[in-house]
Amino acid sequence: MKRSIALTLAILMLVVPAMLVAKDAGNRDVFRVGKAEFSSPTEFTVSLQVIHDEDLAAMDIPLSFSKGVTLNSVTFEGTAVKDFDAKIAGIENEKNRVVIGLIGMVNSLKENANLKPAPNGDNTVAVLHFTLNDPDLKTLEIAPFSDVNPNHELMYVYNEWINNVPNVQSLNPDFQGGSITLDSRTPTATLPTEFALSQNVPNPFNPSTIVAYALPKDAQVNLSIYNVLGQHVTTLVDEMQRAGQQTVTWDGTDAGGVSVASGVYFYKIRAGDYSNTKKMLLLK
Secondary structure, three states: OOOOOOOOOHHHHHHHOOOOOOOOOOOOOEEEEEEEOOOOOOOEEEEEEEEOOOOOEEEEEEEEEEEOEEEEEEEEEOOOOOOOOEEEEEEHHHEEEEEEEEEEEEEEOOOOOOOOOOOOEEEEEEEEEEEOOOOOEEHHHHOOEEEOOOOOOOOEEEEEEEOOOOEEEEOOEEOOOEEEOOOOOOOOOOOOOOOOEEOEEOOOOOOOEEEEEEEEOOOOEEEEEOOOOOEEEEEEEEEEEEEEEEEEEEEEEEEEEOOOEEEEEEEEEEEEEEEEEEEEOOOO
């Protein structure tokens, strides 16, 4: 149902000036949870897909999940929203939930800022990376939740043009596929086709953040943190690793275990002939 939004993700409030009531002329608005794809007997991913008939400018995706798993990271590399300006994932494993916020345009005006409907029906917007902690868990339940202060609910945001003036609208999609079977744990996940380094989540962060990266083949991996002067702070990974999706956590300390100061830091990966660097922001 379309309706005004009083409050959603804080960052959405920076770019969404008002919400107006409108009737949705379409009937294809769905949020879908994919099946579990195991890369090992305890590591698996679940993709999140959207079906829509509007050009989406933003999404608020608050999800809860069953006990017995740990959500290690949320990645957006290779998804339909990889070029969105804001891709935020707030993981709360102690509450078994995650809030994902996606905004197409924040930094500056650009063409093709919105997510257009996919020709084949659905767009993948995120991938959840889980560790299975309870070997007796047969079904993973994922469901949307609503919260206040700040307000969160499963929501798509788009612009409706009236007399050449954009009016920001919202809708609550139907939810599908929340019960995910974990009976078959034979690795089925397709290996990455190329090396990739994802933006750390969350970012900014305090006190810790997760870095995800993709290895299309076995490789010697070094992932290190540097300050703005280019000085080495600490090494997170320095070992041979198997092909697949990998994650590592930085707790905001240097090689000696001392907490570092607030500021911008850079993380660099070297894996075989591949190298890439991204920046992160630690706020205390």
